[in-house]
Amino acid sequence: MAELIILKLGGSVITDKSGECRVDKERISSLAKEIASRKNIIPIIIHGAGSCGHPEAKEHHLDKGLDTTNKAGIFITHHAVRRLNDAVVNALRASGVESVGIHPLDACTAKNGRLISFECGPIKLLLKHGIVPVMHGDVVMDEEKGVCIVSGDQLVSYLAVNLHAERIGLATDVPGVLKDGNVIPAINKKTISNLEINESGNTDVTGGMRGKINELLMLAEMGIESNIFHVSRTDDFLDGRDHGGTIVTKKTTL
Ligand SMILES: Nc1ncnc2c1ncn2[C@@H]1O[C@H](COP(=O)(O)OP(=O)(O)OP(=O)(O)O)[C@@H](O)[C@H]1O
Numbered sequence: 123m124a125e126l127i128i129l130k131l132g133g134s135v136i137t138d139k140s141g142e143c144r145v146d147k148e149r150i151s152s153l154a155k156e157i158a159s160r161k162n163i164i165p166i167i168i169h170g171a172g173s174c175g176h177p178e179a180k181e182h183h184l185d186k187g188l189d190t191t192n193k194a195g196i197f198i199t200h201h202a203v204r205r206l207n208d209a210v211v212n213a214l215r216a217s218g219v220e221s222v223g224i225h226p227l228d229a230c231t232a233k234n235g236r237l238i239s240f241e242c243g244p245i246k247l248l249l250k251h252g253i254v255p256v257m258h259g260d261v262v263m264d265e266e267k268g269v270c271i272v273s274g275d276q277l278v279s280y281l282a283v284n285l286h287a288e289r290i291g292l293a294t295d296v297p298g299v300l301k302d303g304n305v306i307p308a309i310n311k312k313t314i315s316n317l318e319i320n321e322s323g324n325t326d327v328t329g330g331m332r333g334k335i336n337e338l339l340m341l342a343e344m345g346i347e348s349n350i351f352h353v354s355r356t357d358d359f360l361d362g363r364d365h366g367g368t369i370v371t372k373k374t375t376l
Pocket residue numbers: 131132133134135169170171172173274293294295296298299300301318319320321322323326328329330331332334
């Protein structure tokens with residue numbers, strides 16, 4: 123039986139996150155080929171924004187909510203990440219994976235930065251027909267703040283619960299969660315409190331590695347484990363092998 127897998131492609135791996143929006147087409151194409159070559163998985167792809175969304179969201183302070191000065195930021199930020207989404211969908215389709223972009227701005231509502239609804243009906247039907255949905259961190263309308271930024275990481279946890287994903291993996295530009303330069307093989311709510319997690323070195327309005335871990339720990343508390351690994355180990359994750367990264371878990375004996 124094919125496994126339902128959520129794979130998040132970090133913005134740090136599909137764009138050059140150090141400057142203005144630059145899509146890494148070569149990386150995206152090679153990831154698309156890896157996904158295409160696996161016949162035993164049903165992938166749900168989520169990607170981050172990297173340099174195609176974070177700088178725009180920061181410039182228009184969308185993470186702080188909507189005011190009279192930043193309405194244009196909604197279009198500008200959404201447009202940037204939507205173009206990145208097109209690049210991911212195009213690469214998957216060029217590799218033979220029929221896929222389609224789903225945009226949270228159109229499908230979601232948030233309250234105080236947290237998703238309160240996501241219309242999953244179309245995603246379930248796409249999956250049923252063997253078409254891969256490709257979602258992304260996005261600007262989302264918010265009942266309290268007017269607008270907020272929902273990270274791809276928040277989408278990972280929301281969809282993992284609502285679509286009952288069997289395995290969850292997040293490919294990043296680091297080999298896992300690091301302590302003194304070494305990968306920590308597993309983390310839970312307790313062990314993370316002793317760890318120094320810094321924000322991303324690049325522009326990031328969703329909390330970088332700290333935001334990612336917080337999101338995945340909430341998921342772990344619901345009994346759903348997830349995996350953070352270097353993008354070069356994506357094939358290992360897809361095949362269910364050791365990926366050399368970090369497992370985020372509820373287990374207390376690590
Ligand atoms: N203890 C830590 N272990 C690993 N990475 C860390 C740690 N502290 C900070 N980081 C930073 O977190 C970054 C990865 O988080 P980031 O949010 O940039 O990844 P991403 O998910 O690929 O990006 P995006 O949010 O754009 O999708 C690394 O590049 C690293 O600089």
